[in-house]
Amino acid sequence: MGREKLIQHRIMPVAVIVLVIIAIWYVGAYFMNAPFQRDLDRRANVTSTAIEFLEKTMSQPKPTLPAPHQVASNVFENTFLRKVTSNRSLVYHAWVTLSSTAVGFTLGTLLGILIAVGIVHVKALDRSLMPWIIASQMVPILAIAPMVIVVLGAVNITGLLPKALISTYLSFFPVAVGMVKGLRSPELIQLDLMRTYNASVAQTFWKLRVPASVPFLFTSMKVAIAASLVGAIVGELPTGAVAGIGSKLLAGAYYSQTIDIWAALIAGSVLAALLVAIVALVGKLVERAMGAKPERSLG
């Protein structure tokens, strides 16, 4: 792919959308913050020009909707200008959330694969397990999370693990569903071939079902890692956790630090995007190593 094409096909469309969003955001910030600013001005008996008024709506300390540059400078300050061990550093909070996301994602992926293997190989599980798995995802995570934290806290399991378990709860589902599909993806003719060799169930599993399921695994892991992050953040809310993006959101809400809330949201989004990108990249490398035809969609 040439540099020109990269700019034309990838960067341009994204940049345009970002600019549009920022523009809408600024307009929104003005209208959301204007009533409060008018109120302030009236009380202080100040009359300002339109430009002055506009500037004021963009620089309130606790705006209803912070302007993009306020959020950006908060994110920049708390990411690059603070020690990463500081309680105010977004890197520190992101790291706390990331570690429980990683543990939960790993457990969830393993659990999902295990369930899928069971469903594909044991007829009884195939018939009984799926409805329960689907039902498990119908329960709102916000209702389950506090109970998990409280129950585990009662048996002295606190800290990272309860949060990770909520991530696990959310992330095993896409992996289980994707892997059931993946392990069943070999065509009849490929399975017949194994039968003509009198291959054992284990040989068919390792030499056919597992390699055939790899693309499905990475697709579902992309969904699972984003779900894990949501799980970790949600898990931080009811614990009164002192660290993590979730606790940053909660603290911001308590003290009406709207800029902090938005900064934490941005940090969470960036983290999610990074995690999904990493999974996608690893998936691409693995598929390349497995001889997949290189994509030529942008060539």
Next chain:
Amino acid sequence: MAENNFSVVSARKLGLTFETNDGPVHALSDVDLEVKRGDFVSFIGPSGCGKTTFLRVIADLESATSGEITVNGMTPEGARKSRSYGYVFQAPALYPWRTIEKNIALPLEIMNYSTAERKERIERTLDLVNLAGFGKKYPWQLSGGMQQRASIARALAFDADLLLMDEPFGALDEIVRDHLNEQLLKLWARTEKTICFVTHSIPEAVYLSTKIVVMSPRPGRVTDVITSTLPKDRPLEIRETPEFLAIAHRVREGLRAGHSYEE
């Protein structure tokens, strides 16, 4: 050929009925057949005549519902479990994540051949199907004809003296098909395997076979068994000789007779 009296495949009154929602379908009915060691037997007939089903019964991919069949003197299941045949499907069925040589190694891995022996056999069979030098390629890097040759190499890699081929060249164009037919005959002469070959092409069946089994549908049954009088050494030009055309004519007559009751 006195030493060739061993029956590799022997079917007596073989029948297979599929139970479907629309009632029973008689895929095979009263099939009697002997395939001797070293034979090249073609099964020809319109679709639905049970030729593929019969091949799948030999391979123990389907089970007969009546009659008897032995493969290498055993039940089809026994023959499959002792890995006594190689099967070539309509599609190459190569595993896309394996290179060509790894695909050929697949049966060898499953049957626990040593690494050294695997290497030797991969080289030998690649050579046999004229794919030497393509071992490191992935299937998508090869043409359809080359892929099907690789799948034949895979079926030849282990020690099975029976080769079952289910319309292996059906999806290829005629020029490639002619070429592969010629190669297949040479390969048959070199390896002295017994081959059961399903096709719906009359020239292909006549060109390749020592014995042509003509089948007809509903119910699937054998209507004629023609023993070829062509010599074993067959250049492609043999297809224009009167002898060849006479056999082709008899096959065509057999196919027509099988169809007549439908009108």
